[in-house]
Amino acid sequence: MSTRARQAVSADRIDAWLPQTQCTQCGYPRCRAYAEAVAHGEAGINQCPPGGEVTIAALAKLLHASPAPLDPRFGIHKPRARAVIDEAVCIGCRKCLDVCPVDAIVGARKLMHTVIARECNGCELCLPPCPVDCIVMVPVDSDEAAEPWPEYTRAEADHWRVRTENRLRRLALRKRTRHGTPHSTESAAPLPPDRERIRAEIRAAVARVKALKARTTGQKP
Template sequence: MAREGLPDHPRLHRQVRPGPAGHGRPGAPQQEEERRLNPIPAEPTGGLVERLTAALPQTQCTRCGYPDCQTYAEAIAEGRAEINQCPPGGAEGVRRLAALTGRPALPLSPEHGLEAPRQLAVIDEDWCIGCTLCIKACPADCIVGAPKQMHLIVAAQCTGCELCIPACPVDCISLVNASGEATGWSAWSAPQADEALQRYRFRQQRIERDKRENDARLQAKAEAKLADLPAASQITDPALLDRKRAMIEAALARARAKRGEA
């Protein structure tokens, strides 16, 4: 279901593609690729990763081919990625990464996107069906709404990552120019990047917390059922009850092992 007459919008988003650890030229042997990239700096990789992460715009757009900005920074620090794979940072972003790594400032990789003015996502309220898929896709948690209710994008918090666009099943999200002719870091600021990173990390922590709490609820429910299985089950055959008890115990053991519990 798509809007009729909806004008085409440039989709610069590049989704993460699974592949080998190296993200260089297709088909290049791993050793040749590592030689092509500059050697890893002698300093501890962790410190370099922190500085590289701070030099990225924190849109978490995945156009670089990695799940988020820090993962891309880690790949650069380990010699697995080029420094020209971040379209939101543009040419200035490449220069910043070059200064940190000692590598030459390459032109922005067209495979990963083009440097362009910063975009803001806008939801057409007449077409929003309240599916919440865009809310789940937003790395900055800047979309508010509830199931079957119209959603709203908080413009001041939108990074222009475009991840909400492919998530929308009715194509009700469009992009508007938010920076005029300014592109790259000229269209974005360090305070905005810091806020975006904080929101992204808070979102990741919330997702992990929600998962832990849900797992704990399911475990408590299973343990309560196991404590008095005959009363909690409609099964009366003792052999079938024993089989069900063994299945529940095995499931609980797997859950504990996954969490690293004894």
């Protein structure tokens, strides 16, 4: 078996021991990228906070390496949680939809968004881009029978992997469609987005939300 083939097999087996939260805490854009880095010896086996001790032990056994404590530079292992959107505050900016790696959020621009609870993997990637801080993480009761991880089942991890791959394929297809193909007779290049108008709309929506909160609490906006 060639070195490339061994690395490909190892990446698949390593990826199988990642909970597929796609949280990027490991320093890579998704779980598969981290698995490939580990297979190439470019990343340690202790960089996955969601996988915690289970993932570290499994990767150590798989790669015949010594187990190591979770590297605190990449975060800490936390109880499972899922995102919930305060629909009364949501301004419909779509920023959370754009970053959710498993398409667990639905909604449309300027309309209320909501999280599909059963699909949310708790990655927290939707928190930073929200301009009105209307998303919170709420605890999820762990299934006592969950395995191999205390918080995640193998079926859930496999499901999130598929949703991530489907999303990436959809985005790639959309990008190709927008830019046309060599056989296209018409220009498919998108018009430059009116970024300043969008920013102005978001600022106005944020101001409305702050004013609403100020009236509710009696504080100055």
